[in-house]
Amino acid sequence: MNAGSVTALPRRTPPAILVVESDARVRCLVSDELRGSGFKVLEAGSAEEALMVLDSVRVELLFVALDLPGSDDGTETARLLGARQKAMRIIIASAEEDRPAAPGSDGPDLGDLGPLVRKPYHASQVVGLVMRSLNWPGPG
Amino acid sequence: MSTLSTNITAEADSPLQTVLVVEDEVLIRLVIADYLRECGYRVHEAVSAEEALVILQSPEVSVDVVFSDVEMPGSMDGFGLARWIRANKPGTQVILTSGAERSADIAATLCEAGPLLKKPYPSQDVVDRIRQLTAKARRA
Incomplete structure (x- = not known):
């Protein structure tokens, strides 16, 4: 092979995902599954922690539960976190009992926030959704 | 992977050890x-001693x-957690860290590897302490 014909492809850094979930067991399991799929995963147990992380580290995708403690309106919290980094994708985890924000709607009014996964979910469901959202690992 | 990453990866104990921070x-x-x-x-994260108990009692982990x-908010501090582990998970090693001087004597009685790590600690000191503990556990 001629050295000139070899093209060095740039190495893609694994996308960083912030998992915001107050249930330690759920957060541990889903974070572990995402790491197993090659993502860099950051964990936050509350909205306050998530804000600190988002103000310090660049994150490609936010996976946030709507039922965080201390938050009356999970959708509003998700919007607040989502606005912290403009290019960041968002996936919402919502329990059936989360109150819909829009009267008469079937679920929370998430607008264009991002796709939603219903709790309880399988960690593999979330991994699939994250891969599709980020187009990771991409063609190759 | 960079040379540095390769070197520090090679330092880790084998087989893969799981650490709860x-x-x-x-x-x-x-x-x-x-x-x-x-x-x-392999690392799991807990925000509090209560969360640590949830993870430690999780059958998947x-x-x-x-x-x-x-020093942590909530009904249990790091000492309480160490006592619980000693009573309920005797095979699990504990390393405590604190910014307070007063904690040293108590920690010495609860940690297999001697007095606690004083904050701020170099990250490599934590790895050294883990390696000491796991080597000691293997010899026992």
């Missing part, structure tokens, strides 16, 4: 958890070493 300050937790993962450890802060 218990720290309520998210940015400190993020840094040490990230460093330990770079060193080849097995933890070899708990690295915990002493």
Whole structure:
């Protein structure tokens, strides 16, 4: 092979995902599954922690539960976190009992926030959704 | 992978050890958890001693070493967590860290590897302490 014909492809850094979930067991399991799929995963147990992380580290995708403690309106919290980094994708985890924000709607009014996964979910469901959202690992 | 990463990965014990980092300050937790993962450890994170108990009692999770802060909000501090582990998970090693001098004597009676790590600690000191503990456990 001629050295000139070899093209060095740039190495893609694994996308960083912030998992915001107050249930330690759920957060541990889903974070572990995402790491197993090659993502860099950051964990936050509350909205306050998530804000600190988002103000310090660049994150490609936010996976946030709507039922965080201390938050009356999970959708509003998700919007607040989502606005912290403009290019960041968002996936919402919502329990059936989360109150819909829009009267008469079937679920929370998430607008264009991002796709939603219903709790309880399988960690593999979330991994699939994250891969599709980020187009990771991409063609190759 | 960079040369540095290759070297520090090679330092980790084999087979893969699991470390539970218990720290309520998210940015400190993020840094040490990230460093330990770079060193080849599997790492779970807990925001509080209560969360640590949830993870330690989770059937899906097995933890070899708990690295915990002493001062944490909630009904249980790092000492309480260490006592619980000694009583209920005797095979799990504990390393405590604290910013307070007063904690040293109590920690010495609860940690197999001697007095606690004083904050701020170099990340490599945590790895050294884990390696000492796991080597000692293998010899026992």
